[in-house]
Each structure stands twice: as structure tokens, then as C-alpha cells.
Amino acid sequence: MIRTLTLACIGMFVTGAALAEYPEKSIEVLVPFNAGSGPDASFRMLQPELEEILGQPMVVRNVGGAGGTVGAAQFATQAADGYHLAFMPVGTTTTQPHLRPVTYDDSSFEPICMTIQDPMGVSVSPDAGIESLDDLIAKAKAGTVTSGGPPPGSLPHIGQAAVAAAYDVEFKYVPHEGGSAAAKSILGGQVDVLVDPVGSILNYGLKPLVVLNGSRVDGAPDVPTIDEIGGKPLRYSIWFGLFAPAGTPDDVLAKLDKACQDGTATERYKETVANSGRTPRFMDRAEFSGFFKQQYQDNADLLTAIGLKK
Numbered sequence: 109m110i111r112t113l114t115l116a117c118i119g120m121f122v123t124g125a126a127l128a129e130y131p132e133k134s135i136e137v138l139v140p141f142n143a144g145s146g147p148d149a150s151f152r153m154l155q156p157e158l159e160e161i162l163g164q165p166m167v168v169r170n171v172g173g174a175g176g177t178v179g180a181a182q183f184a185t186q187a188a189d190g191y192h193l194a195f196m197p198v199g200t201t202t203t204q205p206h207l208r209p210v211t212y213d214d215s216s217f218e219p220i221c222m223t224i225q226d227p228m229g230v231s232v233s234p235d236a237g238i239e240s241l242d243d244l245i246a247k248a249k250a251g252t253v254t255s256g257g258p259p260p261g262s263l264p265h266i267g268q269a270a271v272a273a274a275y276d277v278e279f280k281y282v283p284h285e286g287g288s289a290a291a292k293s294i295l296g297g298q299v300d301v302l303v304d305p306v307g308s309i310l311n312y313g314l315k316p317l318v319v320l321n322g323s324r325v326d327g328a329p330d331v332p333t334i335d336e337i338g339g340k341p342l343r344y345s346i347w348f349g350l351f352a353p354a355g356t357p358d359d360v361l362a363k364l365d366k367a368c369q370d371g372t373a374t375e376r377y378k379e380t381v382a383n384s385g386r387t388p389r390f391m392d393r394a395e396f397s398g399f400f401k402q403q404y405q406d407n408a409d410l411l412t413a414i415g416l417k418k
Contacts, residue, residue: 188357198407255282
């Protein structure tokens with residue numbers, strides 16, 4: 109009996125020691141876009157906080173290509189050991205799998221935390237004579253309204269399609285190389301509408317009509333939400349989050365979840381994000397996991413409705 113108890117105690121001690129040792133070495137964080145991109149910049153704001161909390165370097169590996177799917181596909185095959193993580197955006201994880209053949213889906217990843225969520229807004233040229241979303245919808249019902257943005261399947265494309273579908277109108281989509289190119293077309297009078305993060309809209313010099321969110325954006329406090337104008341309950345944003353490969357041990361995920369929570373709560377992190385013009389939004393592992401699954405299904409449904417789902 110004494111020997112049995114002794115062995116059990118030793119087993120508990122060894123197990124506890126093993127759990128306490130993570131992480132024992134540097135952690136690789138794959139960002140499926142080039143250095144300097146939105147996802148890359150957003151993670152690097154969090155990186156020093158996580159390194160300090162976890163006591164290990166976090167080595168960023170940028171793998172660009174095909175809307176982030178090249179890097180995400182590589183990440184899905186990494187060892188689920190806590191030493192391989194990825195910082196990925198909504199498009200790569202919840203829309204691209206429905207648009208092209210990829211080797212991953214929502215079951216390939218363990219969501220750990222969300223850190224940034226930039227609400228999208230509907231915008232027009234300041235000289236267009238359109239003062240509200242109602243004005244825009246009335247114009248669409250009376251004739252042709254064109255919208256611009258990145259290639260089909262992008263979040264701006266999906267956002268404008270969602271607005272049009274919600275109000276039973278049609279926006280003729282004109283693909284551009286990106287939001288800034290579409291903004292130039294709007295300012296030049298060739299395109300009418302851009303749906304993009306509100307911060308980007310303001311940087312482009314466009315006029316935001318409404319925020320597709322339940323609360324106003326700090327950087328644009330005078331722009332009403334879709335709820336405030338009595339509109340459809342639309343929620344569209346570009347978000348970024350930290351993921352692990354499926355099968356990563358729960359104790360490791362819990363430690364990373366806590367590190368995210370503590371890291372995003374520091375004054376240094378808050379100040380860095382505020383200076384970047386992005387919108388901080390923390391979701392812990394439990395909340396982010398449910399949100400991620402719902403986003404994956406919602407975007408699949410919307411892409412089917414607009415005829416893009418493969």
C-alpha cells in the first residue's frame with residue numbers, strides 16, 4: 109500500500125512538473141501573409157507581451173500566398189505540441205476554404221484568442237450627395253449602384269453583398285487590387301460604394317454612412333451603428349486571432365489563453381493598438397471558439413447565396 113501511494117505521488121509530481129515546464133523553448137508563430145501586412149503588424153503588437161509572460165521568444169514565420177491559404181495549409185500539418193501557433197485573419201480561416209480547394213477547414217485549428225476586430229462600414233464619396241444608408245438604398249432601387257473592393261470572396265466583397273441582400277437591392281461589384289484602389293475610383297466618380305474597416309475608410313478620405321456593428325468605433329464616434337438607424341442587424345468585421353493546430357493539449361491551450369488575456373490587458377499593448385488605428389477586441393478561448401465556428405458557417409451560407417461557394 110505504501111509503495112502504491114508513493115508511486116502515485118511520484119506520478120503526480122512528474123505530471124505537475126511537466127505541465128509547469130511549458131514552454132521550454134521558443135514558439136514559432138506562422139503568419140500567412142508577408143511581413144508588414146495587417147495580420148503581421150497586428151501580431152507584432154502582441155508579440156512582446158506574450159514573450160514576457162511566457163518567458164520564451166516567439167519567432168514569426170511569414171508565409172504569403174493565395175489569400176493566406178498557402179501558410180494556413182502548412183500550419184494545419186504542424187505538430188500539435190504548443191510550439192507551433194498561427195496568427196490568422198477571418199478571410200483565411202472562414203471564407204477561403206469555401207472559395208477554393210484547400211487542405212484545411214474549421215476542424216483543423218484550435219482557436220486560442222481574438223485580439224483585433226475592426227468593424228466594417230459602408231462608405232461613399234463625400235461629394236456624392238448621399239447622406240445616409242437610406243439614401244444609398246433608395247438610389248440602388250432607382251437605378252444602378254456600383255461597389256468596389258478587393259477581388260471576389262474578400263471580406264469587403266462579402267460585406268457589400270450582405271448589405272445589398274439585406275435590403276433587397278443589387279450592387280454591381282467592380283473588383284480592384286485592394287481597398288485603396290477602390291477608394292480612388294469612388295473619389296473619381298467611377299464607383300459608388302466601398303465596404304471596408306471604418307479606420308481604412310477614414311484614411312482613404314471617404315464618407316462612412318454607417319458602422320456594421322453593435323457599437324460605435326472610437327475613431328469615428330459620430331458615425332451611427334446599423335442598429336441605431338433602425339437598420340438590419342448586420343455584423344461584419346475584419347478580425348485576427350491566435351490559433352493552434354487541432355489536437356493541441358488542453359493544458360497548453362489554457363496557458364496560452366491566459367497569456368493572451370494578460371498580454372492584451374497591459375497598458376503598453378493598449379497604447380500600441382490605439383496608436384495603430386486598429387480596434388482591440390479580446391475574446392478568450394471559449395468565446396472565440398464558438399464565434400469562429402459560427403463565422404465559418406455564416407460565411408459559407410453567404411457565399412452560397414451570392415453564388416461564390418465552390
